[in-house]
Amino acid sequence: MKTKLILLFLFFAASCYQPLVAQKRDVKGKVTTFGEIPLNKVLITGKNLDKEYFSDENGNFSLVCDEAEKLTFEAHGFTSKKIKVSGFNEGDSIKVDLPYKKGEKYFEAATGYGHISEKQLNYAIAHLEAGPDYSAYRTIFEAIEGRVSGVSVGSNMVNIRGTTTLNEGPTPALLVVDGTIVEFSVFANIPPSQVKSIDVLKGAAASARYGTRGMGGVIVVKTKSGN
Known part of the structure; x- marks a missing residue:
């Protein structure tokens, strides 16, 4: 009788333990910086990983880990x-x-350890992080007309050449700053x-994101503060 009870207990314990066994998952992805430049030799660790992993020269990585791994x-x-x-x-x-x-x-650390080349990092800092220098212009409208072809500014609207609408006369462009649609007067005060x-x-790029509001085209401005 005792033997049967012991066997029954062991069977019950084993059945309870089974769901606790961590589920494994194949994980793959890419490591970048500045949103687009791949990073090489990025160290990837986890509490329950069997070893350390690294991204390759294209930023790609692949590993197997517990579903609950961080x-x-x-x-x-x-x-x-x-x-x-588990968030994916x-x-x-x-x-x-x-x-x-x-x-x-x-x-020096980023380039010295081979994560990114000096050429890539210099380009990223100059073009992807800082962006063009608009400080030489007196107004945001001068900056637009000076750096973007096919755009003209009227007394209370911005027009983009090549946009077509069903209405008579020009349709003003939609003005978007840091993801928010703004009025002409607000747009004019951007330093x-x-x-x-x-x-x-x-065209299609404007209508896909802003629908009929973008019929006259869209001017999208991002500021350094993001506000």
Whole structure:
């Protein structure tokens, strides 16, 4: 009788333990900086990983880990990030973007450890981070007309050449600043020195994002503060 009870207990214990066994998942993805430049030799660790992993020269990585694992991505000269695997659907490609730490010592670390080439990092700092310098212009409208072709500014509207509408006369472009649609008067008060980038959308690109509001095209401005 005791033997049967012991066997029954062991069977029950084993059945209870089974759901506790961690589920494994194949995880793949890419590590970048500045949103688009791949990072090489990024260290990827986790509490229950069997070993350390690294991204390749294209920023790609692949590993097998527990579904509940939290992965840490580290590279010299960049801010590290932690990613919960459970936050992504199985089969998803995980995109991890590591912010660059500004400064000469971080530049030397990032390039010296082979995460990114000097040419790539110099380009990123000059074009992707800072953007063009608009501070020489007196107004945001001068900056637009001076740097973007096919755009003209009227007394209370901005027009984009090549946009067509069903209405008679020109249809003003939609003005978007840091993701928010703004009035002409608000747009006019943006200091050129605070402008990070200016983009012009028209046709399918404008309508896909802004619908009928973008019939006259869209002027998209991002500021350095993001506000």
